[in-house]
Amino acid sequence: MSTAAVRPATVADAAEIARIQRDTWRTAYADLLGEDTIGALDLGELTARWAEAAEHPETDLHVAVEGSFTVGFCVAGPAPAAEIAAADGSLPPDAETTGLIATLLVEPRWGRRGHGGRLLAAAAASLRERGAGRGVTWVAQSDSASLSFFRGAGWNPDNTVRTLDTGERTVRELRLTGSLELRLTG
Incomplete structure (x- = not known):
């Protein structure tokens, strides 16, 4: 059996x-x-961006590995004001102690093996070390797998939505938030 780690x-x-x-x-x-x-x-271009992220002092970038394979990654850091502001632009009282899970991806062929949970747990621990007590992330409204995953960690929509334009389609995203003291469930 292969060893899985982050x-x-x-x-x-x-x-x-x-x-x-x-x-x-x-x-x-x-x-x-x-x-x-x-x-x-x-x-x-993607490789150059991720190399910069790996060296950025405000970014926590983790990889999930299984055996000798890299199977997923997560990037987190302090939440920029634009990511946590209300629709009217006001910031929450805990703005200075809110972290952002910017991306969490596990290759589908490596799914359902706990990699996502381990990545989220590592990112949450890093954010707690930075003084964060709460996290946010954005998930496409139609991405039921990711929504279910974050709900399983105790994160829920906060009634904030945004629409992204890919140039080909628009994507409606929900902002989810939750404690960085995770409760991961299967």
Whole structure:
């Protein structure tokens, strides 16, 4: 049986993170984002962005591994004001202690093995170390698997929505929030 773990990412992981993003978006999000959007993903550009993220002091980038395979990743950090503001632009009282789970992806072929939960737990621990007590993330309203995953961790929609334009489609996202003292369930 292979060993599964989560560890901090390094610049050397950037190419695998980029590949996971591209492949997962192709497999799981092509209908949501559109074929042109997915086709426009450039591995070189993605790799450069993830290398920068791995070195950014305000970013916590983790990878999930199973045996010798990198199977997923999560990026988190302090939540920018734009990510936690109310529709009128006002900030919540805990704005300074709110973290953002910007991306959490596990390749579909490696799903249902606990990698997502381990990634979220590692990101939550990193955010708690930075002084955060609450987290937020954005999930496409039509992404029932991700919504179910975050609800299983005790995170729920806070009635804030946004619409993203991919250039080909619009994607309605729900903001979810919850404690960084997670309760992960199967």
